[in-house]
Amino acid sequence: MPIYAYRFGLGWLFGSRLLLLNHVGRVSGKRRRTVLEVVEHDTRDGSYVVASGWGAGASWYRNVVQQPQVMIQVGRQTIPAVAxxxxxDEGADVFAEYAARHRMLARHLLPRLMGFSxxxxxxxxxxxxxxxxxVRFVPRTGSGQ
Known part of the structure; x- marks a missing residue:
């Protein structure tokens, strides 16, 4: 459902809580879209961190590992980025900070969905x-966009 909101220009409804990842399929070479929850946003460098709740086998994750040049959309902003x-250890820090900010979600819902206790x-x-x-999506700068 959130993909349709982005398609119709309504991504701003999610603020910076969700992002739309535009990436290339590693097998098909086709453009793919996935909506992901933002776990951390670093305002110093403009980067966004997301987690693969389904592990390293998730298609979007495997795609960005193979082809890290992506486009993300956060709110109304489209950003060329590198995955x-x-x-x-950094993932451990990020998730501990996320859990502190979203205690109920991190303690009750996410572990069940992801199979953790x-x-x-x-x-x-x-x-x-x-x-x-x-994965941290870091904005690309310079002529390589």
């Missing part, structure tokens, strides 16, 4: 974050 996978401690959230693949 960079995060090391496990958590007790609600920061250490537990860090362990989940170590197991999830995270």
């Amino acid at each position: 960079i996978t995060l090391p496990n 958590v007790d609600g401690s920061e250490a537990d959230f860090r362990e989940v974050g170590r197991r999830l693949p995270f």
Whole structure:
């Protein structure tokens, strides 16, 4: 459903909570679109971090690992970006911070959807974050756009 909102120019309704990822299929070479929840936004460099809740086997994740030059849309802004996978320890930090901001969601809903069991401690959230693949979308600058 959110993809249709973006298609009709209504992505601004999601603010910076969701982003539309435009990427290339690694097998088909066709353009693909996926809506993802923003886990972190770094205002210093304009980057956005998302998690692959379905693991490293998710198609969008495998696509951006193979072809990291992507376009993301956040709100009304379309941004050429490079997808960079995060090391496990950085993913642990990101997820612990996310869990602190969204305690109910992180403690009750997300673990069930992703197949994790958590007790609600920061250490537990860090362990989940170590197991999830995270991607940082960094805006491209210069003539390489």
